[in-house]
Amino acid sequence: MTCTEFLAILDEVIDQSIAAETRAEIELHIKKCGHCEVVFNTTRKTIEIYRAHELYELPTDLRDRLHNAIMEKCKKSKGPCS
Amino acid sequence: MVATIQSVAGDEGQHPDIALVERVKAGDISAYDELVRKYERQVFRIAQHITQNREDAEDVMQDAFLKAYEKLDQFQGNSKFYTWLVRIAVNESLMRLRKRRTGKLVSMDEDIETEEGRVPRDFADWAPDPEQNYDNSELSEILRKTIQGLPRGFRVVFALRDIEGLSTEETAEALNLSVPAVKSRLLRARLQLRERLSRHFRPGAKPAPPPRQAGSPAGKRV
Numbered sequence: 001m002t003c004t005e006f007l008a009i010l011d012e013v014i015d016q017s018i019a020a021e022t023r024a025e026i027e028l029h030i031k032k033c034g035h036c037e038v039v040f041n042t043t044r045k046t047i048e049i050y051r052a053h054e055l056y057e058l059p060t061d062l063r064d065r066l067h068n069a070i071m072e073k074c075k076k077s078k079g080p081c082s
Numbered sequence: 083m084v085a086t087i088q089s090v091a092g093d094e095g096q097h098p099d100i101a102l103v104e105r106v107k108a109g110d111i112s113a114y115d116e117l118v119r120k121y122e123r124q125v126f127r128i129a130q131h132i133t134q135n136r137e138d139a140e141d142v143m144q145d146a147f148l149k150a151y152e153k154l155d156q157f158q159g160n161s162k163f164y165t166w167l168v169r170i171a172v173n174e175s176l177m178r179l180r181k182r183r184t185g186k187l188v189s190m191d192e193d194i195e196t197e198e199g200r201v202p203r204d205f206a207d208w209a210p211d212p213e214q215n216y217d218n219s220e221l222s223e224i225l226r227k228t229i230q231g232l233p234r235g236f237r238v239v240f241a242l243r244d245i246e247g248l249s250t251e252e253t254a255e256a257l258n259l260s261v262p263a264v265k266s267r268l269l270r271a272r273l274q275l276r277e278r279l280s281r282h283f284r285p286g287a288k289p290a291p292p293p294r295q296a297g298s299p300a301g302k303r304v
Contacts, residue, residue: 080154
């Protein structure tokens with residue numbers, strides 16, 4: 001497996017949607033290629049960090065205010081059964 | 083009327099949202115209250131990722147839920163309610179941007195013809211647990227600024243697929259893109275984010291804090 005081939009299936013490797021026989025090839029390539037190992041580990045870490053940190057929090061008071069506004073608008077609208 | 087519809091909720095293998103949607107269609111608005119509460123944070127985050135503006139995201143969130151409510155009879159149940167809702171939220175977000183740009187066309191395809199991120203250039207490894215080197219607010223700022231720097235078409239695919247956990251097919255449906263287009267954008271989004279975060283996460287990337295002067299106040303000196 002070449003680095004280009006590895007990169008082409010990087011997403012599948014990260015998402016673990018890869019066939020067993022390809023997995024062995026990938027593991028062999030990563031063992032031999034330090035660059036691909038770094039790209040694989042740090043890309044996986046990138047996703048993990050973004051998943052673990054909520055960037056746009058909705059504080060409870062704002063959430064309640066918006067929720068109530070939505071429900072008020074829906075009650076005033078003709079709705080789906082008009 | 084509601085009682086007969088509720089019997090559908092017990093069907094095996096059916097997504098629980100379907101029963102709620104049926105109740106709303108039958109006139110039970112409290113079921114819509116449940117759906118809004120379930121997905122309001124996600125819709126807000128997605129709107130923020132697209133508009134990058136808090137007030138716009140608040141407006142989009144309200145408009146998207148109202149529109150979904152009014153158009154609920156058009157929801158056929160071929161996809162998940164959430165995917166259908168996200169698609170509405172994406173369209174409302176783009177409309178909001180268009181308004182802000184006084185009618186200029188806004189799409190998901192802007193600036194995606196960048197060469198950045200096609201192939202990795204930075205092979206420096208990261209420090210172990212690099213996020214530990216920053217306090218929470220510093221880290222949030224880094225993560226926000228980094229993702230905000232991506233072209234919109236990449237940013238939104240990453241947000242839906244990797245942050246909000248939609249499948250590739252659901253992301254394609256919500257964004258009206260083909261599955262190969264989602265895959266291609268996701269790979270480039272991930273590689274670009276990785277490359278940009280490397281500046282902060284490589285060993286020794288964070289400068290040491292400035293030395294504190296004994297007795298000097300933190301405030302501005304007059």
